[in-house]
Amino acid sequence: MKASLLLVLVCTAVLAAGARADAPREPEALVRRVQEYAQKASAMAKTAFSSVQESEAAQQARRWLEDTADLAKQRLAWLKEQLTELWKRRPAA
Template sequence: MKVSLLLALVCTAVLAAGARAEAPAEPAALTATVREYVQQAADVARSVLATVQESEAAQQARKWLADNTALARQQLAWLKERLAEVWKRTPAA
């Protein structure tokens, strides 16, 4: 679910809550209704994010990042060794 669609649903819920309010003198009821809709939208968003995080594509992406992070660390260690060797060979002034 896209963020823009979620935002549209929340705005629609707020407008619907405003339309359902019987009188402007009931701000507590309107606030409670809006909070209820926002809570429902947040629950849907959490559910969608959990589904995306558990997807196979997300798992493959995490594995790829983990593998490439290890490779980057190995290359950095190799570079540090080479620089240490060059540093030792450089005569002091």
């Protein structure tokens, strides 16, 4: 068990040394790398969002919402008619 722990520590040290060697020395280069990463992440997010919007589940959800909205409008119109009829039948005081 001690040998495996030592191996993990050595691997971690090698990876850290490699990362440190790859790290840019100038702040401008670091800023450039961060900007590139942010652009890549943004492009990936846009792609993922587009694929979700175009998915069959999203299209079904949109159709369901449209149908439900139409049904709600119909029921609201029916309720309005009923209230109008009720208001007309009300005796004047």
